[in-house]
Amino acid sequence: NAGVTQTPKFQVLKTGQSMTLQCAQDMNHNSMYWYRQDPGMGLRLIYYSASEGTTDKGEVPNGYNVSRLNKREFSLRLESAAPSQTSVYFCASSGKFAGTFIQETQYFGPGTRLLVL
């Protein structure tokens, strides 16, 4: 049971290049999320997917696209990377089970560190 996995762990891009960050979860969770973490700004939601087949914008969606490939996988794409997208990206998932807080608890992956030159 790996939980939430993310690939790659680290990536360097040049301005204008594109890339896709991959995320997968093996907890049979319905909801998945993409966050970015920047110093002094906490974690900010980029996109989320409440269930398979649905996606919606979060707080900072500009410059990103997402795909909920199936229940397990949720990818984040940067079509034309910019230096402002240098950040640490976290994927998370949450379930929908009965019980206090179980459905709200978000489980995070280890993160992808992205540097855009």
Next chain:
Amino acid sequence: QQQVKQSPQSLIVQKGGIPIINCAYENTAFDYFPWYQQFPGKGPALLIAIRPDVSEKKEGRFTISFNKSAKQFSLHIMDSQPGDSATYFCAASRAGGGNKLTFGTGTQLKVEL
């Protein structure tokens, strides 16, 4: 617009001390308030959470105090240990909001021997 304000930005305490991290929120529709702990190079992990129908929740050495009228909540770490050195984030979400968490900016805690 920052809906969850967290302070202090950093905190240094001696082993055995009681660090306190504070958060204030604006949206009265928030009804779930978790704290996440993050170690360097790792993703955040849920530490403890509270709903506004109680004023305090305790799990081991970690306690959340909640003041609904003031729209504030805080994390207390009793008998702090060097292993508690990490970054702590408060967060909030509302029912019907798709479980979207709004995070505070984080507090970097260092517990010294």
